[in-house]
Amino acid sequence: MVSNGQLTIAGLGPGDLDQITPAVLQALRAADAVVGYFPYVARAQALLAQSAPAGSRQPQWLASDNRVELERAQQALELAAQGQKVVVVSSGDPGVFAMASAVFEALERAQGAQAERWLALDVQVLPGVTAMLAAAARAGAPLGHDFCCINLSDNLKPWPVIARRVELAAEADFAMAFYNPRSHSRPEGFNRLLALLRAHCEPERLLVFARAVSTPEESLQVCSLAEAQPEMADMRTVVLVGNRLTRRVGRYTYTPRYYGAVDGKAP
C-alpha cells in the first residue's frame, strides 16, 4: 500500500534566504511538518514568514539538537508514513554531509512492517547550494579545477582514514574543501590537518577560510599555508585549499581551468 505521505529532504543553502531555491520554498509551503536541527528550522520559519501572507497555515515545527540525525530521520519517516507531507531541512545541500544519508540509513535499518511502510514512501531530495560552493564564490573560483571534499569530523571515521585521504588528494593535486574543520570536542583536529598539508604541499599554497558565508557573521581570510593558523577555523568555517596552480588576481583567488598543458608536468 502506498501512503499519501511524502518525505522531502531539502537544502536551505549557506544561510542567506536569497540563496534558497524556489523548489525548496514550495516544499515548505506545502508541508504539514518541518523537521530539523534548531537553527535550520529557524531559517525555514524565517523564509516562510518572509514569503507567505501573515496568518497563513503553518506546518508543525519539529526542531531537535545536533547529533541526533538518525532519530530525526526516523521521526520524519514515521510522520510521512502516517500520511503527512514532511520536509527535513538541512543547511547547504542535503546530500553533502547532511540529512539525506541519515534518512536512507534509517530506511535501511528499518525492520518488518515498519520497513514496508517506510519503503512505500515517496522520498525526494531537493538540492541546495552547499557551503563549499558559497565559500568558493566569495573568494573567486578556487574550485575551478578538479577538487575533493572531505568532512574532518572524526565522529564519522577514524583519523587515519582522513589523513590518508588528504595525502592522496595532495598527490593528485586536487583542490580541497574541508567541512567541520574544528569543534569544541576535537580542537586538535585542524592542527593535525595543517601539519599534514605542510608535509605534502609547498608553503605558498593558498588557503581560504570562509566563515558563515552569506550570513551577517560572514568573514573571509585568504593566506598561504605558511601563514595559516589553527584559530582561523571554527565550527562554522569551510576551509578551501587550492591546488598548486591556484593563484591570486586582484582580490580574487582562483584555480585555472587548464592543467599540465600549461606547464607540461603531471601532478
Place this chain on the structure above:
Amino acid sequence: MVSNGQLTIAGLGPGDLDQITPAVLQALRAADAVVGYFPYVARAQALLAQSAPAGSRQPQWLASDNRVELERAQQALELAAQGQKVVVVSSGDPGVFAMASAVFEALERAQGAQAERWLALDVQVLPGVTAMLAAAARAGAPLGHDFCCINLSDNLKPWPVIARRVELAAEADFAMAFYNPRSHSRPEGFNRLLALLRAHCEPERLLVFARAVSTPEESLQVCSLAEAQPEMADMRTVVLVGNRLTRRVGRYTYTPRYYGAVDGKAP
C-alpha cells in the same frame, strides 16, 4: 577610478527554473547585458519572462558558442568596465568547471590600461546548484561521504593527469563525480575511464548515470561497474561512482556517513 559597472557571474542550476536562487534572478532583473553560451542565455530569458511583467525592460542578450569562454569573459569584463551591469550566466555553479575561472583568467591576462580598468571592477560570483548535486539528489545520496569531482574533458589537461587522479581517488576510496564524460570529439574518453575504474574498483561498485537532471530530457540509470556501458554517458550526463560502501535501499542509492568505524578497515 572605480567604474560604476558591475560584473556578476551567476549559476543557473541544473536546468529547472525552480532550481535557480532568488539572488540570481535579482541580478538578471538588474542587468544591462547578459552574456553566455546559447542554451544558458535562453534559460535566463525564460526565467525573466516567467517572473517579470510583459513589456518589462530587457537586458541586451549576448549569446555565443561553446569553447569561446575566454573571449566571452573578455567581452563581459569590457562591457562592465564601460559602466554596464553585466551578468555572465553559467549552468550549474559558475565555480565548478564553468565561467568563473575563465573570467579570472581573462582578468589575469589583461595588460596595461585595460588591466587597470578591469581590476577596478566589482566582480561578484553567485553560486548555484551544480550538476553533481542535482544528480546525487535524484539518485538518493551517493555523495553523502567524502568525494571528489573530476572534469573528464581532456581539452583542459592531458589524459595521464586524469588517469592518475582517478587511481588516487580510488585508493582514497572517494566517491567520484565526473563531468563531461563523453563528447563527439573524444568518444573514447569514457571507455578509458571505465577500464581504469575496472582495474581499481570491485565489479559490484555502484555507478549513477544522470542525464539532463531536472529537464524534460532527464534520465537516471543506476548499475554496477560490471554492468556499465560507455553508451550510458553522453555530453549531458554526469556520472557518479560510489565508494566501496555505497549501496541501494529501495530505489535509492546512498553512501553512508560513517566509514571505517563501521567495518574497522582503512580504505
